[in-house]
Amino acid sequence: FDDGLREALLRETGLFLESQLREDRSVVELLTADYTFVNERLARHYGIENVYGSRFRRVVWDDTRRRGLLGQGSILTVTSLATRTSPVVRGKWILENILGTPPPPPPPDVPELPERVAGGPVSSVRERLEEHRENPVCASCHSRMDPLGFALENFDAVGKWRDTDASHTPIDASGILPDGTMFAGLPELREVLLGRRVEFVRTVTEKLLTYALGRGVEFHDRPAIRAIVRDAALDDYRWSSVILGVARSLPFQMRRSE
Numbered sequence: 486f487d488d489g490l491r492e493a494l495l496r497e498t499g500l501f502l503e504s505q506l507r508e509d510r511s512v513v514e515l516l517t518a519d520y521t522f523v524n525e526r527l528a529r530h531y532g533i534e535n536v537y538g539s540r541f542r543r544v545v546w547d548d549t550r551r552r553g554l555l556g557q558g559s560i561l562t563v564t565s566l567a568t569r570t571s572p573v574v575r576g577k578w579i580l581e582n583i584l585g586t587p588p589p590p591p592p593p594d595v596p597e598l599p600e601r602v603a604g605g606p607v608s609s610v611r612e613r614l615e616e617h618r619e620n621p622v623c624a625s626c627h628s629r630m631d632p633l634g635f636a637l638e639n640f641d642a643v644g645k646w647r648d649t650d651a652s653h654t655p656i657d658a659s660g661i662l663p664d665g666t667m668f669a670g671l672p673e674l675r676e677v678l679l680g681r682r683v684e685f686v687r688t689v690t691e692k693l694l695t696y697a698l699g700r701g702v703e704f705h706d707r708p709a710i711r712a713i714v715r716d717a718a719l720d721d722y723r724w725s726s727v728i729l730g731v732a733r734s735l736p737f738q739m740r741r742s743e
Contacts, residue, residue, distance in 0.1 A: 486643045493527040494559040494644070500541055501557070505724065512689050512722045513682050516553040516583070516675055520545045530558065530645060549672040550646070555579075555637065556671065558644030565642035569651065572610060572634025579633045583678060585688030588630060610638075610650070632660025636674035686722050687714050693731050698740050709734040 500522040505514060522543055528536035531551065533544060546552055554560055564575040581587040638658050641647050649655055659669040668674045678685065690713050691702050702710070713730035720726040731737055 489526045490530055490558075490643070493524055493530075494557070494562060496524075496541060497522050497527055498554070498557055498559045501554075504543075509723050509725050512686050512717075512724060512727060513679070514553070515689075516555065516678055516682075516685065519552050521551070521557065527558070530643075532646065549675075550639070550670075552672075553675065555675070556640075558640075561637065561640045561644035562642065564637075568642065570610065570634075570638060570640070570642050572631050572638060574634070575637050576630030576632070576634035579678075580630060582692075583688065584681065584684050585691060586629075586684075628663050632662055632668075633674065635660045636668060636671050639670065682722070683714065683718075686717065686727070687711075690714055690717075690727055690731065693727065694734070694736065697731050697737050706736045709736050 501518070504510075504522075505518070510518070520543055522541045523531065523533060523536055524539050524541045525537050526539075528534075528544070536542070536544070546556075550556060560578070561575075564578045565571055566574070577588060636658050638650070638656050639646060639648070647656065658671070659667070660674070661667050662677070666677055668677050687710060690710050694706065694710060694713075695702055698706075713727060713734060714722075716730055717723070717726035
């Protein structure tokens, strides 16, 4: 990991989002798009062959593992710790930015995740989190966050694909949500998220409205958000429909400025 890779990861996500907006794609394609933008440095990081030079160019993914934002190294890196992945941080990111249901902040006295299960050898992150969830207070939130994060465990702390973790233990990317929904790996999690696309579009709309208003969204803004999402559904949730819905909404039209 170096400055060249860091800049390439940022550039990739910027170009990807710009293309989604300019081509007026469906907001849902943020999760499913089968293409991205890479230069030689980033292509080498992702294992893509025959890409040379510093110029970014559009490439199509041959498999489903990297599709959408959740397969991009920028997202995977900022949701990791300095030395390892963090299913907790990644799961929390998905809850906040995909499903719009952020967990409450942790209690102030939560201990650090131990490096090993009590009395045993160095253990995997999954094993340590399973022990952590034995505490009912911790389990209430971790039962929602951890399974989502486990689906991304095949990506290391800088978003490179791997089949084993740092302890050479095979990656188990399966998870079970509190409602009993099961999945294994990012492609299957993506299908679960697509089944909740309305929640995702509502989350994007809420964040756009927050930006447009220059303040947080309040309870009295909720009817406007629901109306924007409902109207955008008639146009496959295209960016133009969502953005115009925000601009025409009562909260935006009636906003106050100094």
